[in-house]
Amino acid sequence: MLRLENLTVNYGPVAAVKGITLNVEEGEVVGVVGPNGAGKSTTLHAITGVVPPSGGEIVFEGASIVGELPERLVRRGIALVPEGRRIFGTLTVGENLQLGTTGRANKTTVDDDLERIFRRFPILKTYIKTPAGRLSGGEQQQLAIARALISRPRLILLDEPSLGLAPFMIDLVFETLNELKAEGRTILLVEQAASRTVAFADRSYVLNTGRIVLSGSRDELAGKADFAKAYLGGVIA
């Protein structure tokens, strides 16, 4: 479904991503882990068109999406749950969700989808008229996920969803992710919380200083934990 081929991204003279090749198949949950500065977020930024790749190819459902406008990506079926959540704090919860429907071709079933989302995140229904900035960090993360889901994406990108959350909130986020996985959704999850991510994803890639240093299925990576520990200083512990 999504394929990165030898992707490189430079920030000025600095190479942040140095030739990454990875793929996400339909219905698969893929994790990307690695320490700070490994190039995880940069990879997502390249996919979402925030930074232009300096080389390589990004293919979604058979077509290149390099150079595509950000507002076109969601119409193609890619939704992002961004790092730091980036909900609109001055807008109400309802307006945030309304914005999530902007890219939908079919708006007649929005109300049904909203009902489903409110069953999953009841707190959002309670706060529908509240400015989203007043929600707690965990509630904002729920909103960010809901805002992505309401666009009816075929691929969900999550950038560090556990970052800055209290431990029990992180549990809640992974609980939600497990539900999404059980529904058969296609997910690319970028996380620093490596062990949890590797245990959750079907397959994972380990990034360090812009390169993939390790990849494999959940079981394969479990067997290589010692190697990773030595190589990455305990990223997979």
Add this chain to the structure above:
Amino acid sequence: MTALLLSIDLSKDFLLQNLVNAISLGSLYALIALGMALIFGIMRLVNFAHGDLLMVGGYALVLLAGPPWPVLLLATLAICALFALGMERIAFRPVRNASASTLLVTSFAVSYFLENGAQLIFSPLPKTTNISNTLIQSWQVGAIYIAKLNALTVALTLVLLALLGLFLGRTTIGVQMRAAAEDFGMARLLGVRANTVIAMSFAIGGLLAGVASFLLVAQTGAVFPTMGLAPVLVGFVAIVLGGMGSLQGAVVGGFLLGLISVTLQAYLPLTLRSYRDAFTYGIVLLVILLRPQGLIVARRERQRV
């Protein structure tokens, strides 16, 4: 000292009269500042060519002179909105992703272009026009005179503020504009089209400038190529005063500037009155020193843990 103070009128009627004038002038400033704040909020652009839209509207009024004032008002609105859209499409869209300073310099270029164009076409000398004889008449309430034009200024401003509030609060594109003002990148990732929201903010800014232009020309009767310079400066100071990027702040800033300006004009001793603007901006500087973030803080990209 006594001689200095003798020139000041401390009566209640004089105070009320000046309050009426201050509200009217503040309305005009608020309209200009609001248009600039709307564009700044979304594009992070202080559009110094915004004042030249007032000039464009002014020449439109000179050329169209004749029909009743409501017709003239609508025509000015349309022409100013069109020029604002043209400005965005021709000058600002190509440099949209450039740095803030590039955008700023572009706005100066557009401003010089329009002013010099007007000079070439209409000569640097002021043209005069009389928009309406009815509007310059006044109602007398007790000892206070309320010019019909001032009443129209305040009424139009209130109606426009209410309409803009409804538009931004209730319509899909309005919600998209507010989202874009808070986090443009995220709004685009959700599917908000950059071209649409930016063009819409210019169009609305143009409409507001059109109204301001009509009211200003109806008041002064004079149109000249550089007539937009003073208003754009006032608009800029008002949005800084109110808090960059905050629409409510721009309105409050505009009214406050009007109030300060009229009050100083009325109550400064005669010998100091010619330095009114120096005092006005002195007060503005003081406010900004005490509250560098402006009176109302625009919230954007704020997150909680």
